[in-house]
Amino acid sequence: MDSKLLKDFYNRGDQIFLPHISVDCVIFGFHEDQLKVLLLKWRDGPWCLPGGFVKHDESVDDSAIRILQERTGLDNIYLQQFHTFGDPKREKGKKLPDTKSWINKRFISIGYYALVEFSKVNPQPDILSNECRWWDIDKVPALIYDHKLIMDKALESLRLDLNDHPVGYNLLPEKFTMPELQRLYETILDDELDRRNFQKRMLAIGILERLKERKTGGAHKAPFLYRFDKKKYARALKQGLKLGW
Amino acid sequence: MDSKLLKDFYNRGDQIFLPHISVDCVIFGFHEDQLKVLLLKWRDGPWCLPGGFVKHDESVDDSAIRILQERTGLDNIYLQQFHTFGDPKREKGKKLPDTKSWINKRFISIGYYALVEFSKVNPQPDILSNECRWWDIDKVPALIYDHKLIMDKALESLRLDLNDHPVGYNLLPEKFTMPELQRLYETILDDELDRRNFQKRMLAIGILERLKERKTGGAHKAPFLYRFDKKKYARALKQGLKLGW
């Protein structure tokens, strides 16, 4: 990354972006039975959440969409605003190279979480970072500022969302097995569920379609593959699901 | 209201407050079987939600607390941040007297809703308004900007909050009857509930205490008075209620 761009960003960012306002994204993925988050690493610095700023004539939602696009390469991401963090001390210890810059002022950050299909993501560092990769949710390293707090709040919101959104639709690949879906729920809820009752409940919602295929390759009996029935899914969502976990 | 204060507010507000950021509060109350919101009327203008701005070194939560205090005279209010509104066109039609002022810029607004005990509130207009009063939730007049949208979103959030918070505790006076509590739930949920099953369910939560007194005055059989048992209430809240409406 050349330093001209970076210098421009420090010096003229306030001509492009609203002051004092930032957007932070908690990007969730699911892979190999693990819930994961996408993190960035500052040049020679700590890890942090992917974030950005709001252009003067851009909606905050669009900012989040843009940031997501830049970090993952994906469009059409499932995105939820979950909380705004407004403590003046939330960036305690902030020290960026250019101390005069707009970027060293206090920021109020609007938090979004995103659900993405792990395999489709192509992680891209941003202008301030040189590394971008997935971390298991229970193994994330120390994060900058209050980003751990933001992540925890995102997870809590995701947990609540489980009550009226079949989040598997956004986190899993098109075809998946019942045990995979269950593991996803167990990770988010941080609890164990009975295999048979879980299956009954999921099928009772009536938005899953069982395929003829089975998932082979793993040891032991091969489980069936399922996929979301888009029509039934849309219909159910419109009527408002009541999952109740 | 003298115009010197107002002029100062227009001219020097940006020295006190963060630019582009506002806070709007949806204040809910309950009286005579009606859910109500507290609204302000602009001088010779439309009605709007009570709002304000964030001081440079103040947390956003504290701004909301301060605004609430100024409008209602109350401390220790139950307050929930529920959404941040960031559309650049959200203040369509904005035209305030001083067109050069910081206040005519785009604002991103952080929404809070508050639950208050109706009888304890002493409504106070703010610097921009000359009237402040309660409106029945289903009779609110046309509101400025996107304030109707904000109110609706607050109501939706309150409805969700019903699932893990006994909101009656914050909206009702210390002593209340079971029918009153039921009417509160029915208004928020916009649905009718069976009297007997409702009572069973509320009592099953185990945070209500039935008093010896009855509420007299109304026609017909006098209902018992109840009150929240603070110890059991705190205990239950810590464990996380699962009400499920």
Next chain:
DNA sequence: ATACTATTGTGTGTTTTTTACACATTGAAA
């Protein structure tokens, strides 16, 4: 005073949902 009315207090049986648990099946590995 008395009867009336609308509302409260309480209980019971039915239906539905949730929970707990057992056994046969099967793909891969030993």
Next chain:
DNA sequence: TTTCAATGTGTAAAAAACACACAATAGTAT
């Protein structure tokens, strides 16, 4: 071919939600 560990399916018990009936009573009308 046997073994292992995980999957597929069903059933009974417990709990929660739902529907509904009848007695009691504070004011109101007569």
